[in-house]
Amino acid sequence: xxxLSSTTYALEMIxxxxxxxxxIALDDVSLKVKVGTVHGLIGQNGAxxxxxxxxxxxxxxxxxxxxEIKVAGENVKMSSPLDAxxxxxxxxxxxxxxxxxxxxxxxxxxxxxxxxxxxVYSKKKNSQKITEFLTANEIPLNADQLVSELSLHKKQIxxxxxxxxxxxxxxVLDEPTSSLTSDEIENLFSIVRNLRKRGFTxxxxxxxxxxxxxxxxxxxxLRDGKTVRTSERxxxxxxxxxxxxxxxxxxxxYPAKTELPKNAKVIFSARDLVVENPRKPxxxxxSAFSFDLHAGExxxxxxxxxxxxxxxxxxxxxxxxxxxxxxxxEGKEISSTNIPSAxxxxxxxxxxxxxxEGLFFNLEIRSNATASILDKFTRLGVLQKRKEKVVAKEISxxxxxxxxxxxxxxxxxxxGNQQKVLIGKGLLAKPVIFMLDEPxxxxxxxxxxEIYRIVSDLAKQGVGIILVSSEFPxxxxxxxxxxxxxxxxxxxxxTGDSTKEQDLMMxxxxxx
Amino acid sequence: xxxxxxxxxxxxxxxxxxxxxxxxxxxxxxLNPAFANYASILSIVQGIxxxxxxxxxLVLLITAGEFDISxxxxxxxxxxxxxxxxxxxxxxxxxxxxISLGAGILVGLINGLVVIYGKVPSFIATIAMLFMCKSLAxxxxxxxxxxxxxxxxxxxxxxxxxxxxxxxxxxxFVLVGEFILNRTNFGKVIAAVGSxxxxxxxxxxxxxxxxxxxxxxxxxxxxxxxxxSLLHFSSAWFTLGSGWELLAIAGLxxxxxxxxxxxxxxxxxxxxxxxxxxxxxxxxASSIDPWWQTVITGVIVLVSLSVDMKRKKVKTDAT
Numbered sequence: 004x005x006x007l008s009s010t011t012y013a014l015e016m017i018x019x020x021x022x023x024x025x026x027i028a029l030d031d032v033s034l035k036v037k038v039g040t041v042h043g044l045i046g047q048n049g050a051x052x053x054x055x056x057x058x059x060x061x062x063x064x065x066x067x068x069x070x071e072i073k074v075a076g077e078n079v080k081m082s083s084p085l086d087a088x089x090x091x092x093x094x095x096x097x098x099x100x101x102x103x104x105x106x107x108x109x110x111x112x113x114x115x116x117x118x119x120x121x122x123v124y125s126k127k128k129n130s131q132k133i134t135e136f137l138t139a140n141e142i143p144l145n146a147d148q149l150v151s152e153l154s155l156h157k158k159q160i161x162x163x164x165x166x167x168x169x170x171x172x173x174x175v176l177d178e179p180t181s182s183l184t185s186d187e188i189e190n191l192f193s194i195v196r197n198l199r200k201r202g203f204t205x206x207x208x209x210x211x212x213x214x215x216x217x218x219x220x221x222x223x224x225l226r227d228g229k230t231v232r233t234s235e236r237x238x239x240x241x242x243x244x245x246x247x248x249x250x251x252x253x254x255x256x257y258p259a260k261t262e263l264p265k266n267a268k269v270i271f272s273a274r275d276l277v278v279e280n281p282r283k284p285x286x287x288x289x290s291a292f293s294f295d296l297h298a299g300e301x302x303x304x305x306x307x308x309x310x311x312x313x314x315x316x317x318x319x320x321x322x323x324x325x326x327x328x329x330x331x332x333e334g335k336e337i338s339s340t341n342i343p344s345a346x347x348x349x350x351x352x353x354x355x356x357x358x359x360e361g362l363f364f365n366l367e368i369r370s371n372a373t374a375s376i377l378d379k380f381t382r383l384g385v386l387q388k389r390k391e392k393v394v395a396k397e398i399s400x401x402x403x404x405x406x407x408x409x410x411x412x413x414x415x416x417x418x419g420n421q422q423k424v425l426i427g428k429g430l431l432a433k434p435v436i437f438m439l440d441e442p443x444x445x446x447x448x449x450x451x452x453e454i455y456r457i458v459s460d461l462a463k464q465g466v467g468i469i470l471v472s473s474e475f476p477x478x479x480x481x482x483x484x485x486x487x488x489x490x491x492x493x494x495x496x497x498t499g500d501s502t503k504e505q506d507l508m509m510x511x512x513x514x515x
Numbered sequence: 516x517x518x519x520x521x522x523x524x525x526x527x528x529x530x531x532x533x534x535x536x537x538x539x540x541x542x543x544x545x546l547n548p549a550f551a552n553y554a555s556i557l558s559i560v561q562g563i564x565x566x567x568x569x570x571x572x573l574v575l576l577i578t579a580g581e582f583d584i585s586x587x588x589x590x591x592x593x594x595x596x597x598x599x600x601x602x603x604x605x606x607x608x609x610x611x612x613x614i615s616l617g618a619g620i621l622v623g624l625i626n627g628l629v630v631i632y633g634k635v636p637s638f639i640a641t642i643a644m645l646f647m648c649k650s651l652a653x654x655x656x657x658x659x660x661x662x663x664x665x666x667x668x669x670x671x672x673x674x675x676x677x678x679x680x681x682x683x684x685x686x687x688f689v690l691v692g693e694f695i696l697n698r699t700n701f702g703k704v705i706a707a708v709g710s711x712x713x714x715x716x717x718x719x720x721x722x723x724x725x726x727x728x729x730x731x732x733x734x735x736x737x738x739x740x741x742x743x744s745l746l747h748f749s750s751a752w753f754t755l756g757s758g759w760e761l762l763a764i765a766g767l768x769x770x771x772x773x774x775x776x777x778x779x780x781x782x783x784x785x786x787x788x789x790x791x792x793x794x795x796x797x798x799x800a801s802s803i804d805p806w807w808q809t810v811i812t813g814v815i816v817l818v819s820l821s822v823d824m825k826r827k828k829v830k831t832d833a834t
Contacts, residue, residue: 085719100717102710104777109703113718116700116707124700165718 012076013038013204014059014092014173019070021054021063028054029068030228036173036206036221038075041199043215044208046225047248047474052208055225056177060094061087075172088114091172097181099158101165103151107144108133111165140167141197143190156187160194167198174198175206180214181308192218211307212241212512224248245508256452257480258459260499267297270467271436276328278311278318287326288314292493294486296436296467301458303482303499304471306511310488312471313355316438319469320352321345333435346375351434353426355441355471361425362413369395369409372427398427402457419450426457436467443477455481475504475511489513528771532786539790543797550800557682559796563766563788564681565590565747569740569756570763570788571692571781572732574772578696578779580709581630581726583733584641586763587756588648589622590741594751595652597742598661608667612742619738620731622648627730631723645760653753660752664745681743688736692781705729709776765812766791769819790815 014036021029029051036042046052057063059072065080072079074091081087087094101110108130109116116124133146142164144157153161159179166174176195180188195205195218207219215222222239224231224247231247272295280288289311296302304312317323319330321341330337337348345352354361362371372395373380380391395409402423404416413421422442429437439458443451458481462468472478478485482499487510495510497503526534544551569586576583593615600611626644630637671677696702707715708722715722737756745751768774769790770783791812798808 084717088719100711100714102707102714102777104706104710104773105703109707110714113703113707113715113720116704117715117718117720122699122701124698124703 011037012073014206015071015073015076016055016059017071017073019055019058019068019072021058021068028228029058032070032225032228032230033233034206034223034230035233036204038204039199039202040220041195041205041207041218043219043222044206044225045210045212045215045222045244045248047210050225050248051228052225053177054228056094056175056208059087059092059175060084061092088169088171091170092175093166093169093171093173094175095159095162095166095177095179097178099155099162101150101158101161103149105150106130106146107148107150107153107161107164108146110150110161111136111168113165114169136168137164140164140194140201142167142194156183156190159183160191163191163194167203173204173206175208177208178210179207180209180211188214212244212508212514215244216241241509241512241514242505245505248508256455257477257501258456260480260483261299261459261463263297263300263483267299269295270298270333271296272331273319274329274331276315276318276330277326278314279324279326280311281314281317281323285326288491289488290492291328292486293328294493296469298465298467299462300484301462301468301470301482301499303478303485304469304488305475305478305485305497305507306488308473310511311491312488313440316352316440316469316471319345319438320350322352346432346434349433349435351429351432351437353429353437353439353442355444357421357425362421362428364414365412367410367412368399368404368416368424371413371424372398372409372431374428376431394431398431399424402427402430403453417450419446419453422446422450422454423457426454430461434466436469437461438469438471440471441473442470443472443474451477475507476501479504479507487511529780529782529786532770532783532790536786536790536793540793540797543793543801546797546801550797555796555800559789559792560682560685562796563792564685565740565744566759566762566766567685567740567785567788568681568688568743569737569759570766570784571688572729572736573763574767574770574779574781574784575692575696575705576726576729576733577767577772577774578709578776579705579726579729580712580776581637581730582641583623583626583730583737584638584760585622585626585644585648586733586737586740587759588645588652589619589734589737590744590756590759591652591751591753592622592648592655592741593619593738594741594745594755595656595661595753598664598745598751599655601665602661602663608665615742616735616738619734619736619741621734622738623731623734624727626734627727630730631726649753652755656751656753658753660750661745662750664749664751666749667746681747684739684743689781689785696779696781701725706777706779709779711777762788762791765816769815771819774820787819 012035014034016032016034019029019032032051032055034044034055044052058068061081061084064082079090081090102113111133112129130146137144137146142160144160144164150158150161163176179191183191195207198205209215220236221233222244223233224244226248274293275291276293277287277291278289280286304315306312314323318325319339321339321344325339330339332348339345363374369392373391377386380387392409399409400407404420404423404427413424416424426442442454442458446454458468458470470478470482479499479501485497485499485507486493487495487497487507489511490513497506549555569590573583573586596618597611597615600606600614601608622644626641629635629640633640666672676683696705704715704720704725707718708720708725712722741755744755766787767784769787770780770785772779772783794811795808799805
């Protein structure tokens with residue numbers, strides 16, 4: 004800290020512009036972070052947070068964007084992630100990246116091992132050094148513990164410790180709480196507060212408002228690639244943050260909603276349903292709740308990531324345990340214990356993760372589409388490829404999958420077309436109720452519109468649809484009704500009405 | 516008894532394996548007391564020295580998350596190159612040795628470059644290298660072997676050092692390998708690269724360079740093993756080193772090295788190879804049908820591997 008006047012800002016990103024081809028990702032974005040503060044950065048998915056951070060971390064090097072970056076008052080031009088680290092910027096990414104087979108101390112010292120002129124490793128000395136460092140920063144980790152024995156939460160803290168060890172001028176935490184329990188979040192907050200006390204500067208990226216309200220001294224809001232506002236703690240409240248984050252026109256993205264007939268029959272009902280938390284066997288994810296689904300109805304499940312939405316869908320699909328409750332499908336009681344029986348009784352599910360558990364990337368469109376109904380084309384154990392081809396062609400044409408060649412490898416398709424094939428795979432099993440989990444994740448805007456049309460058409464044909472989406476505008480525009488989950492319970496129901504995004508957000512974060 | 520058992524499970528993996536080895540040895544010694552004499556122990560250690568020397572740096576390479584299947588073929592190539600240079604071309608032994616080691620390093624370098632920059636999985640790339648080295652070795656030796664390789668110098672093999680030379684080199688290799696892995700910064704870097712390459716990379720480590728160095732060291736170790744075998748037997752055949760890769764992998768897995776990278780132990784490799792050799796020799800000594808020997812080896816490998824998998828599973832479950 005040479006001259007105090009010029010270094011009141013630990014970090015200044017001034018008039019940053021970045022575009023990908025014709026798409027403008029960042030439009031004159033500025034971010035100024037005062038020394039010794041915790042500065043929140045919020046915005047919805049696609050608002051530009053990650054692009055901004057990629058610029059700050061040197062992933063998009065100087066020259067690939069327009070604008071200026073100053074660290075502690077000095078102009079910096081960064082050529083690589085390593086360069087950014089050297090200039091005092093430490094980013095703790097969302098994904099856990101630690102070396103499991105090493106100890107805590109060894110992980111923290113890893114960056115030194117790579118460049119250290121010393122050859123011999125002294126376990127005792129290093130462990131002592133790191134213990135002192137951890138104590139000084141009040142970080143609750145044991146230097147000698149093997150990292151593979153740590154919980155996810157502790158690994159996250161370890162990543163923060165590793166970043167801190169390099170004595171950065173700015174510490175950036177990218178959505179650090181997304182996989183933590185409330186106790187663990189509190190724990191993390193106290194670490195961040197301690198750092199502030201010691202004069203560290205932290206940028207805290209999140210989309211959870213309560214965290215901003217609780218922790219941050221200032222906040223910058225990004226929306227559609229622009230800085231909407233930067234406010235001091237005294238100047239913002241939840242209401243205003245929500246309206247700043249949203250506030251965009253919806254256009255004709257969504258198909259017109261058809262009224263549900265008054266006498267629509269109930270095709271699926273759940274009574275006092277309790278589903279298991281897959282990460283804590285035997286424990287419930289959400290307390291008991293009940294609901295009905297009508298033929299032709301689109302029922303949305305609203306809430307934040309981690310509120311139990313996905314676990315509920317998976318339980319109905321037989322991929323997560325139902326601990327208690329009664330399920331009825333078309334008047335008959337069903338028990339949802341495994342996936343094949345769920346498919347047979349007419350329940351379809353489209354996973355939120357098409358890469359990991361949705362599609363076979365080394366197979367072509369045809370085989371992906373027909374994967375769950377192969378026995379329909381099989382005679383005496385032999386696959387009748389001709390029949391399979393006809394069916395695959397039909398479904399991919401009706402869903403407008405591009406390219407039209409059903410022998411194209413799935414990996415060569417765009418995210419949107421992959422998603423359509425995934426939906427097609429579910430539809431071929433002729434579901435009575437169809438559950439879609441984040442159906443437009445990582446999908447371009449044109450494909451989004453097509454997927455909305457597919458979903459809406461399905462409902463018109465009388466299929467009952469349960470929809471989970473983190474994009475509240477989409478959830479509101481498509482759903483007839485929305486069940487809102489927050490804090491481990493179903494806290495209410497609302498009608499799907501595009502003007503109610505703020506209400507939904509407030510409910511989801513438990514502020515109403 | 517229960518407390519005894521409990522204290523057994525808390526022992527270090529090395530000590531546990533050592534106890535197991537001693538028990539197995541004692542059983543065979545019980546079946547045939549002659550098995551426990553000095554000459555038989557010496558021949559057991561001698562029996563694993565060459566494959567052992569070729570495997571030490573392989574342990575480090577596997578710890579860094581890569582594989583090398585070509586160690587045996589590299590050893591054959593090195594041995595036959597030296598043999599030909601000395602017996603047919605009249606080179607001196609030190610020069611022939613240097614050329615052979617250079618060939619081994621070159622093999623490792625090519626392996627490394629193909630894996631790192633060609634993005635070929637190391638398992639596949641080094642199988643290809645195995646074929647190439649093998650046929651090159653056959654070509655160099657004109658399909659025959661060499662049976663008249665001279666001594667290092669007059670009377671070397673009869674000298675005290677000469678008698679135990681390859682065992683000595685093996686033990687030094689084990690100590691050096693273990694020291695690198697556990698007591699140097701580079702050893703920690705190796706484990707980090709194998710455990711989570713992304714974490715290593717973000718810590719500023721040049722993971723490619725680490726792997727390349729280890730590929731070259733593995734090639735060099737294999738070449739030295741081939742040369743020492745040539746020196747020891749005064750002969751070499753193009754079949755030298757066949758099956759070393761499997762022995763090495765079995766030995767290091769029994770020893771506790773993880774095939775997934777991140778965790779490796781060279782002293783474990785030592786015990787693993789020793790255990791297999793004790794079983795092999797012990798069965799011969801107790802007149803058990805030798806065909807059973809490989810079955811038993813297979814069982815030991817399976818048990819060790821499933822323990823490794825289990826441990827990995829437990830850990831991922833915990834997170």
